[in-house]
Amino acid sequence: xxxxxxxxxxxxxxxxxxxxxxxxxxxxxxxxxxxxxxxxxxxxxxxxxxxxxxxxxxxxxxxxxxxxxxxxxxxxxxxxxxxxxxxxxxxxxxxxxxxxxxxxxxxxxxxxxxxxxxxxxxxxxxxxxxxxxxxxxxxxxxxxxxxxxxxxxxxxxxxxxxxxxxxxxxxxxxxxxxxxxxxxxxxxxxxxxxxxxxxxxxxxxxxxxxxxxxxxxxxxxxxxxxxxxxxxxxxxxxxxxxxxxxxxxxxxxxxxxxxxxxxxxxxxxxxxxxxxxxxxxxxxxxxxxxxxxxxxxxxxxxxxxxxxxxxxxxxxxxxxxxxxxxxxxxxxxxxxxxxxxxxxxxxxxxxxxxxxxxxxxxxxxxxxxxxxxxxxxxxxxxxxxxxxxxxxxxxxxxxxxxxxxxxxxxxxxxxxxxxxxxxxxxxxxxxxxxxxxxxxxxxxxxxxxxxxxxxxxxxxxxxxxxxxxxxxxxxxxxxxxxxxxxxxxxxxxxxxxxxxxxxxxxxxxxxxxxxxxxxxxxxxxxxxxxxxxxxxxxxxxxxxxxxxxxxx
Amino acid sequence: xxxxxxxxxxxxxxxxxxxxxxxxxxxxxxxxxxxxxxxxxxxxxxxxxxxxxxxxxxxxxxxxxxxxxx
Ligand SMILES: Cc1cc2nc3c(=O)[nH]c(=O)nc-3n(C[C@H](O)[C@H](O)[C@H](O)COP(=O)(O)OP(=O)(O)OC[C@H]3O[C@@H](n4cnc5c(N)ncnc54)[C@H](O)[C@@H]3O)c2cc1C
Numbered sequence: 001x002x003x004x005x006x007x008x009x010x011x012x013x014x015x016x017x018x019x020x021x022x023x024x025x026x027x028x029x030x031x032x033x034x035x036x037x038x039x040x041x042x043x044x045x046x047x048x049x050x051x052x053x054x055x056x057x058x059x060x061x062x063x064x065x066x067x068x069x070x071x072x073x074x075x076x077x078x079x080x081x082x083x084x085x086x087x088x089x090x091x092x093x094x095x096x097x098x099x100x101x102x103x104x105x106x107x108x109x110x111x112x113x114x115x116x117x118x119x120x121x122x123x124x125x126x127x128x129x130x131x132x133x134x135x136x137x138x139x140x141x142x143x144x145x146x147x148x149x150x151x152x153x154x155x156x157x158x159x160x161x162x163x164x165x166x167x168x169x170x171x172x173x174x175x176x177x178x179x180x181x182x183x184x185x186x187x188x189x190x191x192x193x194x195x196x197x198x199x200x201x202x203x204x205x206x207x208x209x210x211x212x213x214x215x216x217x218x219x220x221x222x223x224x225x226x227x228x229x230x231x232x233x234x235x236x237x238x239x240x241x242x243x244x245x246x247x248x249x250x251x252x253x254x255x256x257x258x259x260x261x262x263x264x265x266x267x268x269x270x271x272x273x274x275x276x277x278x279x280x281x282x283x284x285x286x287x288x289x290x291x292x293x294x295x296x297x298x299x300x301x302x303x304x305x306x307x308x309x310x311x312x313x314x315x316x317x318x319x320x321x322x323x324x325x326x327x328x329x330x331x332x333x334x335x336x337x338x339x340x341x342x343x344x345x346x347x348x349x350x351x352x353x354x355x356x357x358x359x360x361x362x363x364x365x366x367x368x369x370x371x372x373x374x375x376x377x378x379x380x381x382x383x384x385x386x387x388x389x390x391x392x393x394x395x396x397x398x399x400x401x402x403x404x405x406x407x408x409x410x411x412x413x414x415x416x417x418x419x420x421x422x423x424x425x426x427x428x429x430x431x432x433x434x435x436x437x438x439x440x441x442x443x444x445x446x447x448x449x450x451x452x453x454x455x456x457x458x459x460x461x462x463x464x465x466x467x468x469x470x471x472x473x474x475x476x477x478x479x480x481x482x483x484x485x486x487x488x489x490x491x492x493x494x495x496x497x498x499x500x501x502x503x504x505x506x507x508x509x510x511x512x513x514x515x516x517x518x519x520x521x522x523x524x525x526x527x528x529x530x531x532x533x534x535x536x537x538x539x540x541x542x543x544x545x546x547x548x549x550x551x552x
Numbered sequence: 553x554x555x556x557x558x559x560x561x562x563x564x565x566x567x568x569x570x571x572x573x574x575x576x577x578x579x580x581x582x583x584x585x586x587x588x589x590x591x592x593x594x595x596x597x598x599x600x601x602x603x604x605x606x607x608x609x610x611x612x613x614x615x616x617x618x619x620x621x622x
Contacts, residue, residue, distance in 0.1 A: 382589050
């Protein structure tokens with residue numbers, strides 16, 4: 001039997017009969033993966049959050065299956081990254097095949113740099129992701145999810161929003177200081193605010209079948225261009241947990257969408273691919289057309305867009321939910337500090353600046369992959385086939401092969417929150433880029449660097465054998481007292497009376513951060529680098545903090 | 553980087569021209585089309601400079617008037 005994701009009782013709050021206008025600090029519309037992650041992040045920071053979803057069930061079928069390293073690190077900060085990896089199928093290697101050749105024309109490793117906590121990618125059904133997130137939310141008293149609650153109208157102003165919500169027993173009204181619209185690709189919020197969703201639809205269809213069968217196949221992503229079992233088109237195969245396999249068949253534009261998804265029409269395709277004797281059952285079959293679209297502004301007064309409501313990509317590259325989690329990660333600490341009065345609305349504007357850039361780059365990548373996979377003209381087909389034929393013999397051509405450039409975090413090299421390098425660096429992590437991971441020690445325990453930063457600003461400074469100098473210690477203590485969401489982490493061999501210390505016995509952390517004694521990094525609460533220096537100078541750190549809070 | 557070499561740069565133009573034409577010997581139009589594409593890709597990799605390729609593409613584009621509507 002196919003797995004049936006949990007469903008929930010529709011909620012009818014007291015305001016429906018009392019007619020009172022309810023009040024909340026943060027309202028999240030949509031309990032998809034991005035709304036749930038946003039609610040969890042803000043909830044863990046102590047804010048009162050209300051999540052509304054018109055549905056009463058987790059995502060049926062399985063939509064997103066591939067979750068990349070960076071989103072896993074975000075989920076780990078939120079408390080369910082390890083659950084994802086435990087249940088999921090980890091993989092790093094992808095192979096690309098052309099026509100009937102059993103040898104790949106090209107293979108890639110998503111995680112060339114090993115010794116990091118999370119793999120390059122895992123595959124897991126979207127409903128598991130939602131379930132694990134909800135399990136964490138249930139531990140919080142300050143977050144409430146209301147199923148069967150549909151937002152039907154919305155007034156936005158400079159100091160809050162007023163929405164009307166429909167329930168099975170009638171409507172009620174709700175006021176919120178901030179609204180985060182995670183209401184998906186067809187975002188009613190976007191429509192209620194009359195906002196455009198510009199971009200393009202690709203004139204092609206993809207038949208997606210999740211089928212269950214037992215097989216010993218490598219845990220790799222396999223992609224075929226023009227295989228004998230789908231001539232002239234592409235096919236993608238991925239393994240999911242519970243012996244479920246995802247198969248994507250490109251099927252072209254002129255098809256009968258109702259006929260093609262009938263099991264009796266899908267079965268011959270699967271048998272042609274996997275052999276006549278394969279025994280399988282269906283979990284889910286559907287047909288998709290893909291879009292690449294983006295809103296012009298991700299923030300409008302007190303309404304903030306995150307996830308599919310703000311941007312859509314084709315699934316080649318698995319950038320949809322993966323990008324959305326990074327929206328949530330970027331937004332939560334900013335909204336938190338604004339609500340605490342430690343930063344002003346300019347910090348929220350930087351969310352728009354950074355995440356709109358990320359959306360643009362994701363769309364660019366996704367559009368290029370789609371153009372390669374489904375060439376739009378005769379000449380692009382000629383070039384595509386030329387690449388595939390030549391790549392096998394000529395390794396220098398292989399990087400032209402584009403079967404989806406898989407989701408990588410987008411850096412913000414020109415973000416207004418960055419303090420640019422003031423000296424020459426030979427490697428390391430540049431301002432505006434998310435941190436690299438490395439094995440470290442905390443006391444005598446092994447740990448990961450990625451788990452030592454995040455939530456608040458962290459000043460990571462490498463100290464030599466002698467530890468901190470007295471004047472450095474005094475200056476750092478002053479700095480920590482002056483700014484609230486900030487702490488210091490020393491990397492070095494000795495214990496310290498005032499600050500937490502990390503050990504770097506393998507030297508990998510220093511190597512990856514291009515660090516020597518006195519090298520200092522300022523990490524933002526989302527684990528991105530705000531600034532870095534070859535020496536510790538607390539007046540420079542204080543200035544970089546102000547900049548990272550959009551204070552100047 | 554950048555700057556496409558647009559002054560004469562080859563020792564023997566006839567030799568180079570012949571190598572390109574010979575590559576196509578005995579090919580159908582379709583095969584030739586694909587062979588040209590492969591040649592461009594290999595040479596692009598050899599050049600190794602996006603700006604040079606961009607400049608060359610711009611020259612070819614304006615030198616090849618197209619009557620097809622966008
Ligand atoms: C076939 C397929 C494969 C994919 N594969 C991948 C992948 O491998 N990796 C990846 O990263 N992404 C993938 N994606 C994309 C991924 O599924 C989406 O990006 C992700 O679901 C977006 O999450 P979201 O929370 O923004 O929106 P959604 O998941 O769409 O959630 C929106 C929620 O808002 C609710 N809602 C809408 N309107 C209202 C309203 N008026 N009032 C109250 N509630 C409302 C809806 O009920 C819904 O629960 C895939 C998508 C598809 C279709």
